[in-house]
Amino acid sequence: AQSVAQPEDQVNVAEGNPLTVKCTYSVSGNPYLFWYVQYPNRGLQFLLKYITGDNLVKGSYGFEAEFNKSQTSFHLKKPSALVSDSALYFCAVSRGGNFNKFYFGSGTKLNVKP
């Protein structure tokens, strides 16, 4: 069965410190990997994606993510957290093909304290 796991329901970090939000997946083939952010009562906003190539991808608002094929992980990172980064983060995986079904993790709430 295809699945995406975000093992931490919540991550707390102090402003200015680095942050990591973890994601692992179990999807056959060569999937496409995405990170989204959601603010309260809003839809999901795309942050970044990995398709192929360099394992470190950079995205919006200073976020980056590291793809690790052997560990089937795609962790989201940021060198210096901002209070405004506090939100719900979702990892998603797509297999592409004739129907692009997206598999979503359960979400990780990031709290950045001043």
Next chain:
Amino acid sequence: DGGITQSPKYLFRKEGQNVTLSCEQNLNHDAMYWYRQDPGQGLRLIYYSQIVNDFQKGDIAEGYSVSREKKESFPLTVTSAQKNPTAFYLCATLGRVNSNQPQHFGDGTRLSIL
């Protein structure tokens, strides 16, 4: 996302009533999706459509119905058969079905039972 409009933002359903959630897009995207979001459960796929006049059931289609009469529109009806409809409903689009692009999301409709 300005290209996807979901309405209403809040909706209340009475016992035994059907209600319809609207999703309109001006992105000229081929595929449209409906997701249900419950706290701590990520996004679950209800229905999807790759082309006008065609749609397929997702993982939790029971108690829901859709139509795709126009490329721009993909309304979702929550029927009285859905016994636990309280959730946040998200509409998403994808430019081309077999692409590696991310989905785009509307700002959601929050449905509650009166």
